[in-house]
Amino acid sequence: MTLMMTIQAERAAEPERWTLPEARSLEAVNAIVVAPLLASSGWSWRAWWVGFGVSLVATLAFLLTIFLIFSRGIGIWGVNSTVVWGVAIADYVWWIGIGNAGTLISSMLLLMRQKWRASTNRFAEAMTLFAATIAGIFPIIHLGRPLYFYWLTPYPNTMHLWPQWRSALIWDFWAIVSYILFSILFWYVGLIPDFAALRDRARTKPPALIYGALALGWCGSSRQWQVYERLHLALACLGVPLVVSLHSVVGMDFAASLMPGWQETIFPPYFVVGAMYSGFAMVACLAALVRWGFRMHGLITTAHFDVMAKVMLAASIIMGLSYATEWFNAWYGGERADRSLVMFEFAGHYAPMFWALLLCNVVIPQAFWWAAVRRSVIAVFIIAVIINIGMWLERILIIWNTLSHDYMPSAWRVFFPTLWDWMITFGSLGPFALMFLVFVRLIPVVSMHETRKLVAEGNRP
C-alpha cells in the first residue's frame, strides 16, 4: 500500500519536475508564452535589438562572401589542389548536425514519452529548420560552378542527362531536401494549436487575421485533437528514421570513398551521434538564452538542463569511444596510410586543433558527471558552447587531416584558411541568429498546448 502510494506520488511529481509553481496553471502557461508576442508595451526589447543588429551585420558579411564566391570564384577560400574541400563542407556538416537535434528532441522524445520535451521542442524544431536551411546553402556555394547546382536534380532535359546515383553527394542532396521538407511540415503541424491560441488572444486585427489563417480553422474540438495527435505521432515515426538516415548519408559522403580516415564503416553511426551531440549542445545554449530573454524560468527549469546534460554526457562518451575505435582500427588494420594518418592527427600540422577537439568533445563534458554542474545553467551553457566548437573542429579536421595526408606524399599539402573562410563560417551564424530572433517575436517560442498538457497532467489529482 505504501509502495503504491509512493509510486503514485512519484507519478504526480514527474510532470512537476519540469515546471515551477508559478507556471502551473493553464492560463499561466499561455500568459508566459504569449506575452512577448502580443504585449507590445511593458516589454524591454533592447537586448533583442542589439542581437538583431549584430546578426544583421553577420548576415551581410555572409551574403557578401556568397556574392564574391559567385563573382570571383571559390578561389577566395584557402582550398588548394590537394585539400580541395575546406570549411564549406565542415560548416555544412556542422550545421546539418545541429539541424538534427530539433527533430530528435521532438520526435524521438515524443515516441519515448519524455514529457519534458514540451517546453523545448518548439524552438528546437525552429533551430532545426534554420540550421538545415543554412546547411543547405553550403553544398551549393561550395561548388566550383554554383549556378549549376540544379544539375544534381533529375530534372527533364533535352540531353537526357540524369544524376549519377552512385555518388554520395546525390544521396546527400535528397537527404537534405527531404529533411528540410519534413522539418517544415513537422514544425508547422506542431504550431497549429498555438496559432489558434494566438488568434484567440490577439487584441488587434492584423495578428488575429494572420494567426487565424495560419491556424487553419483550429477550434480545439476533441475530434481535431484526436486527429492531430495521430498525425503528430505518425510524423514523429517518420522523423526518427529520417534523422538517422540524414546523418548516415552525411557520414557516407566521407565513408563511401577510398581515402584513409574516411573509408570507415563506423562513420554513419558516429556521425548520427555526433549530430545529436552538437544538436543537444545547441539546444541547451538556446534554451538558456530563451529562458533568460523571455523570463521563462517557470517553464524551462534546471531539470531540463540536467537531463540535456546527461544526454550530452552519454554522447561524449560515445564520441570518445568512436575516436578510440578509429585509432585502434588504424593500428589493427596495419595499413601504412591509415597508421601514418593517425600519427599525423596527433603530431602533424593540425595537432593543436586535434588536441583541442579531444579536450572539447571528450574531456570537458565529463564535468557533467557532477549534478551540480548539470544543474548550473551557466555551466551547461559554457560547456555546450565548447562542445559546439569541438564538433566544428572535428568536422574540419576530418577533411583537413585526410586530404592533407593521404596516399600520395608528393602531393601532401596543408590548408591555410583565408579571411573568406572565416567570413563564411562566422557569417553563417548571422542568418541563423537573425531567423531565430525573428521567430521568437512572431511565433510562440514554447509549445503552449504541449506545456499545458504537461501542466494539466501534473494538476490532475
Add this chain to the structure above:
Amino acid sequence: MDRRSALKLFMGGVAATLASCGRPPEEVVPYVQMPERETPGLPLRFASALPLAGYGRGVIVTSIEGRPIKIDGNPRHPASLGSTDVYGEATVLSLYDPDRSKAPYSDKRIQSWSAFEAALRPRLDRLRARQGEGLAILTGRITSPSLIAQLGTLKQSMPQSRWYRYEPIDDDAVRGGATQAFGRPATALPRFTDARVMLALDADPVGFGPEQIRSARQIVDARRAHAANDSLRIYSAEPDWSLTGALADHRVALRPELIGGVAIEVARAMGAALAPADLPDEAKEFVAAAAADLKARRGAALVLAGPRQPAVLHALCHWINAQLQAPVDFIAPVDALTEGHIESLQHFASDAHDRRVDTLLVIGANPVYDAPGALRLGDAVAAIPFTAHLGGYRDETAERCTWHLPLTHVLEGWSDIRSFDGTASVIQPLIRPLYDSRDPHQILTMLQGEASSSTLDVVRNQWRSAVGDEDLEDWWRQTLNDGVLANSASEKISLPPANLPKMAPPVAAAGFTLALSPDPSVFDGGMANNAWLQECPKPFTSQVWGNALHVAETDAHRLGLNDGDVVQLRRGEIILEAPVSVRKGQAAGVLSTTLGYGRKNAGSIGTGIGFDAYPIRDADSPWLVGEVNIAKSGRRQKLLRTQHFFELEGEASELQPRLTLADLAGGHFHFDRPGADPPTLYPAPQNDTYEWAMAVDTSACIGCNACVVACQAENNVPIVGPDEIAVGRDMHWLRIDHYVVDERPGFSPTPCMHCEHAPCEPVCPVAASIHDSEGLNLQVYNRCVGTRFCESNCPYKVRRFNFFGYADGQEYGNLGEDIGKAVFNPNVTVRSRGVMEKCTYCVQRISVARRTAEKQGRSIREAEVVTACQAACPTRAIEFGVLSDPSSRVNALRADPRSYSLLGKLGTRPRTTYLARLQNPNPDYGKAPS
C-alpha cells in the same frame, strides 16, 4: 487564339529573331582563296631549329591555320633525336609574349626604323672612313654560317671593327682544357653508348644545355641493359646536386676544389706522376672503387669534367681518357671564335672604358644583366656615345643603350644554325613577324649599307656557294623538309697524344664557396619572361617562380638556417640577399644557386622574380665563387614549391621502389604487379576496342621536366602565377614526383593513372568523370559543376581544379591578352572557372589517329598515337600503346619483372604503370682493394 493570329505571332517572333542578328563588331575577312596546302582544322608541320646558348636543336613545329602552337623534336637532328627540352617546348609561348618589343625605341619614346637608319647612316659613313675604328658588335655565341659570313664581310669592309661575343653559359674551361692537353682547341664528343663506366667530375651531361637531349638519350640507353657488366655504371663527384648525380650509381659530395683531387688520384692510379691529393675518407673510398672500375673497363671507360671546373682538370681528364682509350671523338670547335667568352667580354669592357668604342651594336644578347658584376658592364655601355640593342625585349641592356631595336623571334624569320656537333639546319619562319622587327641578318645588311635584301636570299646565297646553282632548288626543298643539312656534322679530327698537365694537389678552401649553375627553368635568364618556364618545378626542390640559395644540411644546422630564411651573401663589396633552401647531399662548405633570376627588365612575368647571382660572379672563376660570407638577415621569404611540404616517413620506398641489378637477377622483391588485382564485386569491364595504357620507366627518367612543359603546351594547361602557387594550386596535369630513398633521389612522372576502377567516377554526382569504351577516364568539362569530390577521392591526387578562371578571364599577369590566346591548341578545350581537369592521355591525338585509321579501314597501329609527354621525353622513359594488342610495347613493359602499379593494392587497376628504378652499384664498393 485562332490559327491566323498564332501564325502572325509566330512570324513576328521569327522576324524579331532575324533582326536581332547584327553585324559582327569587327571586320572579319574569310579565306576567299585558301592558302596553298592549308586545310582548315588540319595542322601543318615544318622543320626548323631553335638556339640554346647559340647551338641549334632541330625541331618540328606544328602550325594550325598559320599559328605555330607546338614544338616537337626532329628525329633527323642529332641534337634532338626526336625529343625536346623544356626550353624548346616553351619557345612557342615566347612568340606570343605580349611584352615582346614591338618597335624601335629611343629618347624615351617609340621611334621608326627609318629614324634609326637616319641616325645610323652619318655615323656609318664616318666609321667607314676610319675603316670601322670604334665600331663594336657584341653578340652571344653565333654558329649561323650565314651570319658568320656576314660578320666576315663586315670585317673585310671595316677591318678595324671588332666583334665580341659573350655567352653567359660559357665553355671557357672546356676549351682551355683541350688547348692545354692537345695544344689546340677541340670539342670532345663522348660516345656514351660505348661506355660501361663513367666518372663525372662535377660534370652533368644529362643536365640542362644544348647537348642534354643527345647525352641523356645515350646515357640512359647505355644503362638499359640488365646485365651488370653490360650496363653503364656512373660515378659522380660533385659539390651540389645535378641530374647526373641523381642518376649516378655512386655519388660523393665534395667541395669543388677537391674534385680536382679525385681526378689526380684517378690519374695516379693510371700511373701519372703527380703529387698525391689529400682527400676525405669518403672520397678515398669513392676514388678507389671508381679507379679500379675504370681500369677494368679500358676502352669503355670515360672520365668527364664539368664546365665549372678549371681548365687544368679538363686537361687531366683528357689525359686519363687517353690512358683508358675512352670512347671519345673530337671535332674542331663549332664556335668560330677562339677567344674565351669572359676574355672577350673583358676586352670589350676595357675597350669601352678606354673610349676605344664609339658605336656599339648588341645583337641578341643582354650583357648588362648577365656579365660578371666586376666588369661593370652597364657603365661601360652607357659611356659609349651611340649604342643600339637588337633584342626581343626592352631589357637591362636596352635600358642602357641609346637605341633599342626589336628582334625577330626565331619562329618568325629565316636563318641557319649549327648544333654542338656542327650539324647545320635552316631555320625557317612559321609565321610572318608579328611586329615591325628585324633579324640580325637584316641589321648586318644595314651596317654594310646595302639595299635591304631579304634574309631568305642571304641564307640561300650562303648555301648557294656550297651547293651550287643548279642543285640549289632541290637541295633547298629537301633541307627544309628534313630540317637538317645532310652530312654537315663536323669532321672528326685526330689529335696529338694528350699531355699530362702539371696539376698541383688542391687545397680545400676555408670559407664558403658559391657554386653556380644554369637554371633548370630559365637557363641563363634570357627566357625569364616565359611563364611556362617560371612555373616549371625545378628538379629536386620543386621550386617555382624563383631561385634559392641551397645550403648543405650540416652548414644550415650550424648557422641556424631554415628553409625560407633570407641571408646576405657578401663578397668584397657585393652583397646579395637570397632565401635559403636547405639541401641534403650537398657538400659542406658549399653554397649553390642558379643563374637567370632577379631580372630588372624582363617583362611583366619575369621582372623581380628571384635574386640575381650574376653580380657576384668573378671574371677569373665565374662558376665557383670563393670566399663568400653568409649572414642571416632576420627576414623570411616564402619559398614557392609544388612539393616537399612534409617529411616522409618511409613511404618513398613503397611509392618509388628501387632495385639493383643484383636484386633483379635474384628476383627477391615484391611489387603490386599490374593485373594482380585485389578481388572486386564489380563486373569486369568489357572492352571490344582499343585499351590504352602507359608505362613509365623510372630508371630512364632524369627529371628534366620536358614532359611537363610539353603537356602544358599540348593541353592548354594554364599558368596560375606565384600567388596561387603559394596557396598550393598548381595546374600541371603531369607532375614529376621526387622521392629520396637511402639518400638517392629518384623521379617519377605522374600523370592520371586512368584507373580501370577509377575512384573519381562513382563519386561524381553529375557523371562528369566517366569511363569511355577505350578505357580512358574522361572529364566532361561542360558537365562538371565543381564538387571536387573526384580529386578528394583520387589516391594519386592528379586532378587539377580551376579555382579561378586561370585561362578564362582571371589569367595571371598579362597572359590574358589577346595575343596570348594564339598559343592555344584548338583541339583542346580551354577550361573555364570552377571545373576539374586532368590528363587525358592526349585524347585529341588518339582521336586523330582513330579518324585516320577508320578512313583507311584499318585499326590504329602501334606507336601511331604518341602522347605529348612521350614525344618530348629525351630518354624515351614513357611508352604508350594498346593493351589489347599482345605484341604492343606497353604490354611487354607491363610484363617486365620491374613493373609495378602505383598503390595497386587499393584495387584501382591503374592503366599507367611504372618500372622500378634500377641501379647498378659496384659490388666491390667500399671493400679494400685486393
